[in-house]
Amino acid sequence: MTRHSEGPDPRAHASSRHHSEPAAIVPRQPTGARRSRTMRRHPVVYASVSEPCGTRSRWLVVTSACPACGGRHVHYAAALAAAGGARRAGCGRGIYWIAVARVYRGVLGIEDAA
Numbered sequence: 001m002t003r004h005s006e007g008p009d010p011r012a013h014a015s016s017r018h019h020s021e022p023a024a025i026v027p028r029q030p031t032g033a034r035r036s037r038t039m040r041r042h043p044v045v046y047a048s049v050s051e052p053c054g055t056r057s058r059w060l061v062v063t064s065a066c067p068a069c070g071g072r073h074v075h076y077a078a079a080l081a082a083a084g085g086a087r088r089a090g091c092g093r094g095i096y097w098i099a100v101a102r103v104y105r106g107v108l109g110i111e112d113a114a
């Protein structure tokens with residue numbers, strides 16, 4: 001049994017690659033909008049933050065005019081990094097997002113100033 005395969009195999013040409021692959025790039029879906037939990041969906045209130053001083057061991061956060069009642073509220077934070085963010089309004093009328101606008105430091109004076 002003799003096989004003559006002189007002619008070109010038609011399957012060899014069929015496997016040649018082309019750059020015309022359809023649907024290779026998946027388009028972005030606009031419906032997949034990311035929802036971040038850190039999104040500021042609360043009204044922003046600016047606050048001044050003061051370093052711990054005297055018997056106060058926590059950071060003092062004094063807000064500007066509350067978006068709910070117009071007054072200024074006082075909060076405390078264990079660290080400066082925790083001063084900002086969502087908090088319940090001091091008047092209890094909702095939640096606002098505290099944005100640290102000003103930081104006061106250097107009152108304690110315990111640090112070794114060598």
Ligand SMILES: [Zn+2]
Nearest residue numbers: 066068069091
């Ligand atoms: Zn308020």
